[in-house]
Each structure stands twice: as structure tokens, then as C-alpha cells.
Amino acid sequence: MTGTETIIELGVLRVLTLENETDVALHGRVIEKHFPHVSTRSRCIPNHPNGIPSAEAEVDALPYILELGTEMGAQVDALAISCALDPGVSKLDERLDVPVIGAGASVAGSALARGRNVGTLGLEDGTPSVIKDILGDYLQATETVKGAETTNYLTTPEGRAATGDAITRLIEAGCDVVAPSCTGLTTSGVLTNVQRRADIPIVDPVVAMGAMAATAARPGGQTTDQTSTRHEHP
CATH class of the missing domain: 3.40.50.1860 (Rossmann fold)
Incomplete structure (x- = not known):
């Protein structure tokens, strides 16, 4: 700077x-x-x-x-x-x-800048409406972190493993970019590790x-x- x-x-x-x-x-x-x-x-x-x-x-x-x-x-x-x-x-x-x-509008808009078949990933409550509205027809698939009723679960070893599994399912569903719909996924630190193994971009909602x-x-x-x-x- x-x-x-x-x-x-x-x-x-x-x-x-x-x-x-x-x-x-x-x-x-x-x-x-x-x-x-x-x-x-x-x-x-x-x-x-x-x-x-x-x-x-x-x-x-x-x-x-x-x-x-x-x-x-x-x-x-x-x-x-x-x-x-x-x-x-x-x-x-x-x-x-x-x-x-x-964070919702931000991650959705950023995902659209990276791809046209967007997958969302969040808690068991589903994808927030603000994200669905922005993505519209570009929403290819949605996934949840199994067992994640609250953000606290995402920081556990089980939560991190479940996050990786969910992103794999999104890739298999034909998504070309992932828009995580919970900022707790940033907190967990799992996105960086998963990105190293994924062939598609994963947008960090906080970034x-x-x-x-x-x-x-x-x-x-x-x-x-x-x-x-x-x-x-x-």
C-alpha cells in the first residue's frame, strides 16, 4: 500500500x-x-x-x-x-x-462473475432467499452441510469433512462455481483447504x-x- x-x-x-x-x-x-x-x-x-x-x-x-x-x-x-x-x-x-x-448478495454477485452454473452450500435451513433471487436461473444445484443446524458445527472436524463432501456433490451436479451461503464456512477455515482440491472456484462469502x-x-x-x-x- x-x-x-x-x-x-x-x-x-x-x-x-x-x-x-x-x-x-x-x-x-x-x-x-x-x-x-x-x-x-x-x-x-x-x-x-x-x-x-x-x-x-x-x-x-x-x-x-x-x-x-x-x-x-x-x-x-x-x-x-x-x-x-x-x-x-x-x-x-x-x-x-x-x-x-x-454477505449474501456479495457472494451471489461474485459467483456470477466466475460462472454460469452456480452451486450453493449452506446450513440445513437451506439457501437464503436473497441469494436465490440474485442467482435466478443460474442456480444449478443446492447442497447443505449434513448435521449443520448452526454455524458452530462447521468448525468441528465432522463439519469440515461434511463441507468437503457437499462441495464434491455440487461439482458432480455440474456446477462450475460454488457460492457458500453461510459466513460460518469462512470461520471454519475449510474453504481454503477444499479449494486446493476442487477444479472449480469456491467464492469466500466474507472476502x-x-x-x-x-x-x-x-x-x-x-x-x-x-x-x-x-x-x-x-
Whole structure:
């Protein structure tokens, strides 16, 4: 990164309640690794130790997401909701003066840039509607990680093995790109290992979200000698 590169402050909102600050910051660190001009601030909502594994959990989590997102949005250049359901994205985008990006729309859009027969992979609750809507007729096949009722299962040895098996099934179904529909698959670390063995691209939803957020925060990729402008609310 050169001295003239603008630093983008990106808020990363986690919908999985975590006690360890290092764990909370994991998705932000992944983004910073791929985009050195992005600096992340990560926080998580309370009272959701299993994340948002169902529609009922999403309804319960939404007030927390809106409250925390509104607070974070006043301190950053863009806000990323690190969940493939994109909960609260549209409401926060209307409310805030900064771009609000969800992992679901990001991974779907990125997958379409890599292929035309997209396979999705998620928890047992299925593929989020936001991803289905964007992919449309390009959705070739869907798979779930067997036994993954919540994101916590994805970090277990059994969950990692089941993830690899599911991606193999997507390849056998004729998919030419995989769009993981759960950011917990980034947390598990399995995507990098599986990508080494797969013959088709596997889009990391957190990396895709970081790319979309960085682009939205600085249209056209312009550089400046000044630091990024904060969007403060009175």
C-alpha cells in the first residue's frame, strides 16, 4: 500500500455472539488480509450464541442488528453485515449515510462473475432467499452441510469433512462455481483447504463482502493523500 492510498474504515457486524474479541474480529482480519487498504472494526450482537440458523432466529436478531448497525454506521465509511441472510441490510441502508453490504448478495454477485452454473452450500435451513433471487436461473444445484443446524458445527472436524463432501456433490451436479451461503464456512477455515482440491472456484462469502464494501465505499478506486472522511451523525 502506498502513502497515497485511502484507508477505508469498514464496520463488520457479526450476528454470532462471541465472547472472545479475537474471534469477533476474525472476519475483519480475513478482509484486511485480502484488502490492505481496508481497516475493520468488528462487533457482534448479544444473545445469539448460535447465530441466525432459522427464520425465527432472524426475526429475533433483527432489532439487535438494527441498533448495533446504526451505532457502527456513524463511525465508519461502510458497514458489512457478515451473514448470508443479509439481515437488516435494506433497513440500515435506508437509515445510514454509508453503504451497507451483506454477505449474501456479495457472494451471489461474485459467483456470477466466475460462472454460469452456480452451486450453493449452506446450513440445513437451506439457501437464503436473497441469494436465490440474485442467482435466478443460474442456480444449478443446492447442497447443505449434513448435521449443520448452526454455524458452530462447521468448525468441528465432522463439519469440515461434511463441507468437503457437499462441495464434491455440487461439482458432480455440474456446477462450475460454488457460492457458500453461510459466513460460518469462512470461520471454519475449510474453504481454503477444499479449494486446493476442487477444479472449480469456491467464492469466500466474507472476502466477497469485503470486496463489495470496499468498492462501494470508494467508487472508481480513486486515491487521495487524505484519510477517509467519517460520516458522523449529530
